[in-house]
Structure formats: structure tokens, C-alpha cells
Amino acid sequence: MTSHSDPITSTIRTRLRRKPDRGRFDRASVERILDEGFVCHVGTVDSGGPRVIPTCYGRVADVLYLHGSTGSTLLRALAAGTPLCVTVTLVDGLVLGRTQRTHSVNYRSAVIYGQARLVSEPGEKARGLAAIVERVVPGRTADVRPPNRRELAETHVVAIGIEEASAKVRSGPPLDGPDDLEIPVWAGEVPLRTVAGEPVPDPATPAAHRVRPPDPPGYVRDYRRLGE
Amino acid sequence: MTSHSDPITSTIRTRLRRKPDRGRFDRASVERILDEGFVCHVGTVDSGGPRVIPTCYGRVADVLYLHGSTGSTLLRALAAGTPLCVTVTLVDGLVLGRTQRTHSVNYRSAVIYGQARLVSEPGEKARGLAAIVERVVPGRTADVRPPNRRELAETHVVAIGIEEASAKVRSGPPLDGPDDLEIPVWAGEVPLRTVAGEPVPDPATPAAHRVRPPDPPGYVRDYRRLGE
Numbered sequence: 001m002t003s004h005s006d007p008i009t010s011t012i013r014t015r016l017r018r019k020p021d022r023g024r025f026d027r028a029s030v031e032r033i034l035d036e037g038f039v040c041h042v043g044t045v046d047s048g049g050p051r052v053i054p055t056c057y058g059r060v061a062d063v064l065y066l067h068g069s070t071g072s073t074l075l076r077a078l079a080a081g082t083p084l085c086v087t088v089t090l091v092d093g094l095v096l097g098r099t100q101r102t103h104s105v106n107y108r109s110a111v112i113y114g115q116a117r118l119v120s121e122p123g124e125k126a127r128g129l130a131a132i133v134e135r136v137v138p139g140r141t142a143d144v145r146p147p148n149r150r151e152l153a154e155t156h157v158v159a160i161g162i163e164e165a166s167a168k169v170r171s172g173p174p175l176d177g178p179d180d181l182e183i184p185v186w187a188g189e190v191p192l193r194t195v196a197g198e199p200v201p202d203p204a205t206p207a208a209h210r211v212r213p214p215d216p217p218g219y220v221r222d223y224r225r226l227g228e
Numbered sequence: 229m230t231s232h233s234d235p236i237t238s239t240i241r242t243r244l245r246r247k248p249d250r251g252r253f254d255r256a257s258v259e260r261i262l263d264e265g266f267v268c269h270v271g272t273v274d275s276g277g278p279r280v281i282p283t284c285y286g287r288v289a290d291v292l293y294l295h296g297s298t299g300s301t302l303l304r305a306l307a308a309g310t311p312l313c314v315t316v317t318l319v320d321g322l323v324l325g326r327t328q329r330t331h332s333v334n335y336r337s338a339v340i341y342g343q344a345r346l347v348s349e350p351g352e353k354a355r356g357l358a359a360i361v362e363r364v365v366p367g368r369t370a371d372v373r374p375p376n377r378r379e380l381a382e383t384h385v386v387a388i389g390i391e392e393a394s395a396k397v398r399s400g401p402p403l404d405g406p407d408d409l410e411i412p413v414w415a416g417e418v419p420l421r422t423v424a425g426e427p428v429p430d431p432a433t434p435a436a437h438r439v440r441p442p443d444p445p446g447y448v449r450d451y452r453r454l455g456e
Contacts, residue, residue: 039333040270041271045277045279049313050273052270054269054337083276086280089282098373100361113277136331140324144326144327144413150295151327155375173432182434185445186448187429187430189427189430190425190427190428190451195420196418201416202402208411220324
């Protein structure tokens with residue numbers, strides 16, 4: 001078992017060569033970022049060149065799950081154990097300095113290196129898929145039909161150990177030098193957050209249900225994301 | 229000169245092998261996505277393995293600019309012409325089907341493949357850097373000090389032609405099959421958007437300026453992002 005205070009493996013890849021003060025190398029820092037986002041960018045090497053694809057993910061303990069069609073080039077490559085890099089980035093705000101140079105973005109990012117393992121055991125496959133839906137809409141899987149045999153057969157789920165990983169965080173105000181502080185322009189931070197708008201019911205909802213449209217459940221009505 | 233209706237080069241990498249109906253291959257579709265986001269994920273190959281790093285970007289016509297310290301491993305690799313993949317992803321909303329399988333995310337993403345060119349001509353370097361600040365906070369560069377000679381010497385700017393590129397878009401409701409439509413659970417879309425919170429003035433603002441704190445300029449007060 002791994003504990004939240006365990007260090008994550010530090011390697012030449014996860015050690016920060018620039019601005020090492022922004023680095024976080026404990027499991028809890030990485031997991032907090034993974035548990036706030038729901039879209040990652042997966043990097044692979046395809047015919048010698050890099051490829052970066054956005055996709056959803058789920059986390060169960062120290063394992064990250066990705067999924068996709070068995071026909072997907074990405075999922076086939078991941079299932080075959082190609083080296084990968086998964087990055088999750090949360091943008092917290094804009095940093096406006098008094099010079100172009102001191103503009104920045106406040107963010108938290110987690111990077112995981114490794115290789116995936118194709119999940120074939122049915123129980124783990126179901127848990128991995130449910131974790132992905134739950135990461136996007138916590139509470140949702142209890143209300144919907146789980147995947148059937150055909151859907152499971154058409155879907156690849158891969159597992160990535162959260163082992164060689166690190167987090168990077170920038171927060172706080174701009175860092176203008178003493179002379180630049182005298183430039184008489186507003187400077188500071190503009191916090192950003194993601195909010196949910198009014199839910200839009202599926203127009204394909206059958207007429208019988210439409211007469212008394214079921215209210216959106218609490219996890220939809222009160223959906224909140226970053227920074228709220 | 230390139231025009232907005234020009235097709236962008238379609239290659240084996242940008243052609244979508246899965247769900248080709250989601251693909252967009254015209255310059256305008258790619259540029260619209262680039263002009264709404266401000267964070268990209270840059271993929272490179274480092275010691276044979278993939279690496280995915282978030283960073284800001286700017287666009288001037290059919291060129292994308294990235295920047296970073298001359299000491300940055302990423303910028304050095306980009307400056308040396310390593311193959312790259314730049315991905316910009318905008319998340320528009322959540323798609324809640326009546327089954328786990330029909331859950332999805334509405335999004336728009338742009339992917340650019342290529343190699344960067346180190347920008348050495350001072351005019352283009354300045355324009356590239358300004359474009360990055362303007363992408364994050366439109367209107368800001370007019371108010372702040374441009375980079376000085378030392379800052380320019382410490383910064384690498386690289387240019388990437390927006391040539392081998394494509395966009396991918398998912399929008400609309402969940403796509404449940406006829407049988408699943410009868411499952412009596414709320415289904416539909418939850419739009420997401422990024423909003424700015426109350427600007428936080430830099431606590432380092434000198435006392436003389438603090439007595440009458442300069443109001444945040446309009447581009448800060450009314451900062452709006454995706455979907456607004």
C-alpha cells in the first residue's frame with residue numbers, strides 16, 4: 001500500500017531543471033491535482049515523432065485509468081506498452097506584472113511518466129471505467145446503466161501506475177523588480193475558475209418523460225469545478 | 229499569404245482514424261481554437277520517450293510562438309528543431325448519457341505537428357513575445373514595459389508554422405440508443421465556462437500607488453474567457 005505522504009519516485013525526468021522551487025514530489029500533491037481535473041494530455045511517440053491527445057481519466061488509489069475504443073491508434077499503442085507521459089494542468093489565474101516579462105499564469109500541473117498495462121480482468125475493467133465517469137461527474141455511475149458485454153468488448157482500458165510523477169505549482173503575485181514597481185499600471189492576479197451553466201436536457205428524451213421532465217439530480221444542479 | 233479558407237495540410241498524422249466526422253481541416257477552424265485558448269501542451273521526444281509540458285503561446289497569422297528561458301531544456305530542444313506536437317484543448321461541457329458508455333465531453337481541440345525555428349531577428353522576437361502576452365490578456369502590452377535587452381537575451385522565442393494541423397470538435401447531446409432512452413434518469417449537457425474572479429492587486433504595489441490604488445483597467449475588470 002502507498003500512503004499519501006510517500007515520496008513519488010524522483011528521476012531525471014521528473015526532477016525540475018528550471019525553477020525547482022515550483023516542484024512538488026509527494027504523492028498527495030500529485031493526487032490533489034489529478035482529483036480536481038478530468039482532462040489529461042497523453043503524450044506518446046508515433047513513428048518517431050511526438051503525439052499529444054486530450055482524453056479523460058480516472059484514478060483509483062495509485063493507478064490512473066484511461067480508456068478508448070479497441071480501434072483507437074492511441075489505445076492500441078498504450079495497450080502494447082509504449083512509453084507515455086500524462087499531464088494534467090489546472091489553470092488557477094493570470095498574473096499581470098508591470099512588464100511583459102513578469103506576466104505569468106498561476107497553475108498546478110501533474111506529470112506522470114511510465115507505460116500502461118492493458119486491463120483484462122473484468123472487475124478491474126469495470127472499476128476503471130466507472131472511475132473515469134466519476135472523475136467527470138462525481139455520483140453519476142449510481143444512476144446509469146453500466147457497460148454491457150458488447151461495450152466492454154469494444155473498449156480498451158489501460159492502467160498506469162502513479163509512480164514516476166511530479167507536480168509543479170505557480171501561485172501568488174507577479175514578481176516585478178524594484179524599479180519596475182514604480183511603473184504606474186495595475187498589477188496583480190486575476191483568479192480564473194470553471195463554472196457550470198444551465199443544464200440542457202437531451203432533446204431525445206422520450207415524450208413520456210418530457211411531460212414531467214425529471215429534474216437534474218443534485219450532482220448536475222450543483223456541479224462545481226475548480227476553485228469553487 | 230494564407231487565407232482563412234485555405235485547407236491545412238492533411239497528413240497521415242492529422243487525418244482522424246477514429247470518428248472522422250469530428251475532424252475539421254480548414255485553417256479557420258484551427259485558428260478559432262488557438263484564438264480562444266491560451267495554454268497549450270507541447271509534446272516532444274526526450275531520450276526516446278514522450279514529454280508533455282503546458283505553456284502559453286501566441287499566434288501571429290500562420291505562425292505560433294512559444295517562449296521560455298534560454299536555460300530551459302524544452303526551449304533548447306525546440307530551438308534545435310526537435311519534432312513537436314502542440315495541442316490546445318477547450319472544454320465546452322459535459323455530456324451525460326443514460327449509460328456509462330454514452331458519457332462524453334464536449335470539446336474543441338487543435339493539434340499542430342512540425343518543428344520550431346529559433347527566432348533571432350529582434351523585431352519578430354518582440355512581436356512573438358507580445359503576441360503571447362496579448363493571447364493571455366488582450367490589450368495588456370500597451371500598458372507595460374516591453375522586454376529590455378537583458379530579458380531578450382535570456383529568453384528563447386520559437387516559431388512554429390501552422391501548416392500540418394487539424395481540429396477536432398465534439399458538440400451536442402448524448403447519443404443513447406433507443407432502448408437506453410427509456411432509462412428514467414436525467415440526461416443532457418452541462419455547459420462549462422471559465423470565468424474571472426475579483427482581481428487581486430499585487431501586495432508589492434508601492435505605498436504611493438496604494439493611497440489611490442489605480443483601478444484595474446477594462447481588460448482586467450471585464451476579463452472574459454471561453455463561452456461568454
